[in-house]
Amino acid sequence: MKKTIVLVDDHILIAKALEGIIGNFADFKVIYIAENGKDLIQKFEQNSKIPDIILLDISMPIMDGFETVQWLKKHHPEIKVMALSMQGDDASVIRMIRNGAKGYLLKNTHPKDLETALINLDRDGFFYPEWASKIIMSNLTDKNTPENTVRISDRERELLRYIITELSYKEIADRMKCSPRTVETYRDQLCDKLGVKTRVGLxxxxxxxxFAE
Known part of the structure; x- marks a missing residue:
């Protein structure tokens, strides 16, 4: 079954073109378009189908992407939100991520790269291209928690080497020759030690x- 996507963008021609592109993807389909955050909320209130993924523009009238992703995080945390914008500055990327976005792409992204991003977002729960990852590394890392101030076990170090790959937790468990539950335990312990909440933070x-291999 194809994963459902909603586009939130006030430029209808762009949204329609994007809908056509996604229509050629094997695993995804656009179910409707909203012109801004308020329009999206109204559609939800009118019992429109809740999607698996939302591709969200930032610069929109009435209710912009920053406000919309914050609302979605509070009311529909199960939806994976990816920013899709012309804005690639540090402030916009960091603000969207802090507000709840799980991915970030620019609108000049090649269709094949968009499909890859959606696959990764659906599978892993997040996706950031290399340029966005560099921004995250520069701005979100807790500089008060350097590696040498916490005690990290050998198995936790091994997990950290796999965390930055595209492997699923089950695949990581196979590599580490342990159960997925054990990997989850290592992950939770690391999150507690490092003061982070997600795989992105790790x-x-x-x-x-x-810790890169």
């Missing part, structure tokens, strides 16, 4: 502190 820490 990945940022791993990259910043040289």
């Amino acid at each position: 990945a940022v820490f791993a990259l910043k502190n040289g």
